[in-house]
Amino acid sequence: MMENLFIFLTVISPKIKRRLWRSWYDFLAKSYQKEDWEFMNYGFADIDHQLKPINLSLEEAQNKYFIQLYQKVASITNLQHKKVLEIGSGRGGGSFFIAKYLSPMQIIGIDIAQENIALSKQLYKLPNLSYQEGDSENLPFLDNSFDVILNVESSHCYGSMDKFLAEVHRVLKPDGLFSWADLRPVNDLEKLENSLNKSGLVLVEKQDITTNVIKALELIDQLKKEKINNNVPKILRHTFSEFAGVKNSKIYNGFVNGSLVYLTAFLQKKDS
Structure with missing residues (x-):
């Protein structure tokens, strides 16, 4: 199956992995440019009431669980008057939400996929928001540039x-904050731990939110299936369903059976 070949290629070579993910996201952005697909994450259901309520519009409320993952990640600090960078901004919806509701002085969304950046610039315009093409492992910014x-x-694609964490450390201001969320196979957790430990950043908090992500996937399952069936050619529907993490996909089942976990981590730059 196509998705099995895709997974194999992402494992055998970091260079192939980067190129393949970049091509995949360029393909998605070019193939589907409607405004009803703003987020590409698996979502976060606030089952334990961690988040402050936000008065979303009726249209935005359809993306509630995707937005809540951004709320969770952004809850590290008050973003007002801060200069913020989102690395791996995808189709741009997350950076737009933060710019609109959390009022940073500036937020820049960068993504390695050129078509994602073109689409984001087309869809979202706010005075404190911008997008540009950029490589997570070679960030196009000066040292000590960002508060958050x-x-x-996104990092599972890198x-x-x-190298990514070294670049995060470089462009963060002293005492700046880094907030990360992503999925990992359980057999990669030691490798992740080693990367975090040698990043030069101080771990403030790490949390397993797999249960919240599973619940979000279940709550938005029907909507995802309807969109895939209505917009994706039949020959590609299974691949898209796997990518989207619908029920009984490898991603969804991995979370449920414990072979995959979804983590958040807050870290701070504390140079002596």
Whole structure:
């Protein structure tokens, strides 16, 4: 199956992994440019009441669980008057939500997929929001540039977590904050732990939110299936369903059986 070949290629070579994910996201952005697909994460259901309520519009409320994952990641600090960077901004919906509701002085969304950036610029316009093409492992910014860096469900696509974290450390201001969320196979957790430990960043908090993500996937399952059936050619529906994490997909089942976990981590730059 196509998705099995895709998974195999992402494992064998970091260079192939980066190129393949970039091509995949460029393909998605070019193939589907409607405004009703703003987020590409698996969502977060606030079953334990961690988040402050936000008065979303009726249209935005359809993306409630995707937005709540951004709320969770952004809850590290008050973003007002902060200069914020989102690495791996995808189709742009997360950076737009933060710019609109959390009032940073500035937020820049970067993504390695050129078509994602073109689509984001087309869909979202606010005075404190901008998008640009950029590589997570070679960020196009000067040292000590940002108060806060966010990274939501993107790092599993990168060739090197170590290079990515080194770049995060470089462009964060002293005492700056980094907030990360992503999925990992359980057999990769030791490798992730090693990368975080040698990043030069101080771990403030780490949390397993797999249960919240499973609940979100279940709550939005029917909507995802309807969109896939209505917009994706039949030959590609199974691949898209796997990518979207619908019920009984490998992603969904991995979360349920414990072979995959979804984590958040808050870290701070504390240079002596």
